Amino acid sequence: MDAGGGVLTFPFPDPPPAGRVLEVAPGVLWLRLPLPMKLNHVNVFLLDDAEGWTIVDTGMHSRRMETVWAEVLAGPLAGKPVARIVLTHHHPDHVGMAGWLTRETGAKIWATRTAWLFARMLTLDGHPRPTAAAVAFYTAAGMAPDLLEARRAARPMNFCDSVYPIPLGFHRLQEGMEIAIGGRLWRVHIGHGHAPEHATLWADDVVLVGDQILPGISSNLGVYPTEPEADTVGDWLESCLRLQAHAQPGQLALPGHNTPFRGIATRLDQLIDNHHTALTRLLDALRVPRTAADCFEPLYRRRIGSGEYGLALAEAVGHLNHLHQAGKIARTRREDGAWLWSRN
Numbered sequence: 001m002d003a004g005g006g007v008l009t010f011p012f013p014d015p016p017p018a019g020r021v022l023e024v025a026p027g028v029l030w031l032r033l034p035l036p037m038k039l040n041h042v043n044v045f046l047l048d049d050a051e052g053w054t055i056v057d058t059g060m061h062s063r064r065m066e067t068v069w070a071e072v073l074a075g076p077l078a079g080k081p082v083a084r085i086v087l088t089h090h091h092p093d094h095v096g097m098a099g100w101l102t103r104e105t106g107a108k109i110w111a112t113r114t115a116w117l118f119a120r121m122l123t124l125d126g127h128p129r130p131t132a133a134a135v136a137f138y139t140a141a142g143m144a145p146d147l148l149e150a151r152r153a154a155r156p157m158n159f160c161d162s163v164y165p166i167p168l169g170f171h172r173l174q175e176g177m178e179i180a181i182g183g184r185l186w187r188v189h190i191g192h193g194h195a196p197e198h199a200t201l202w203a204d205d206v207v208l209v210g211d212q213i214l215p216g217i218s219s220n221l222g223v224y225p226t227e228p229e230a231d232t233v234g235d236w237l238e239s240c241l242r243l244q245a246h247a248q249p250g251q252l253a254l255p256g257h258n259t260p261f262r263g264i265a266t267r268l269d270q271l272i273d274n275h276h277t278a279l280t281r282l283l284d285a286l287r288v289p290r291t292a293a294d295c296f297e298p299l300y301r302r303r304i305g306s307g308e309y310g311l312a313l314a315e316a317v318g319h320l321n322h323l324h325q326a327g328k329i330a331r332t333r334r335e336d337g338a339w340l341w342s343r344n
């Protein structure tokens with residue numbers, strides 16, 4: 001086990017140019033795809049095997065991404081079929097092109113049951129305006145009235161707007177299973193908190209960590225109207241401690257965002273510490289009752305712009321739910337429907 005306490009190293013600081021691949025370990029290619037948001041890219045990894053390629057995560061769906069993937073299939077992946085499409089978790093930047101790729105290549109989706117169910121359920125659940133449940137969730141979180149009014153009147157960010165339809169039928173990934181690909185044996189370990197049932201795949205020298213363990217940024221631990229009382233922070237902390245046991249010195253981590261790194265145990269230590277420190281600051285700030293939307297300053301210690309407001313609010317609810325379910329804070333309904341949280 002990697003004891004942590006070391007330093008992180010980044011052996012591939014420069015991502016491959018758009019549409020090109022970079023070999024980061026024997027038979028493991030890194031492809032970077034653009035995203036139309038503040039976090040402007042997602043990493044995809046391509047595993048070479050005699051029987052065909054394994055594509056790990058797929059980017060968001062758009063016409064432009066169809067062109068990019070058509071070029072990748074006809075370029076670096078030409079000459080061999082695609083054997084499988086592995087999805088680490090159900091977020092649109094990871095599953096967006098999976099349905100299109102299955103249509104183009106005939107490959108099956110491999111995912112955890114929850115990731116597949118969430119992805120398929122959410123693609124079938126488009127709405128022209130936010131649902132009553134979503135409005136109630138934002139109201140309870142204390143979203144600023146002008147923002148809430150603007151959201152009520154606009155088409156929400158529908159999952160199906162950035163995810164190609166997910167086909168029926170998938171191959172289930174579950175804790176402890178082993179998959180032989182390209183001369184490596186990959187063992188599946190499941191994490192939670194960033195997304196329910198997030199798969200990570202561990203080989204001796206390389207680990208596909210998805211968004212469970214990110215360098216440079218911390219995984220968003222957002223709570224959404226699908227499960228308003230979720231303790232995402234508790235789920236994530238439990239996962240980090242459990243995954244620590246699998247980290248080996250020298251393993252190259254291949255994350256969903258930013259660049260590959262070494263030092264998985266060290267990174268887990270840093271992330272766990274940062275969340276505990278943020279929870280302490282938040283608990284301290286709750287000597288004065290606050291809504292979730294009032295908690296940005298103690299939690300993030302920086303200004304939150306409009307482009308990240310939704311994610312910041314979702315994560316603030318995650319931290320509050322955690323303190324609440326640990327018995328450290330209480331909540332009361334304000335007259336306008338927002339929860340006011342305060343230290344016990």
Ligand SMILES: [Zn+2]
Pocket residue numbers: 089091194195211
């Ligand atoms: Zn994600």
Ligand SMILES: [Zn+2]
Pocket residue numbers: 042091093094211256257
């Ligand atoms: Zn992601």
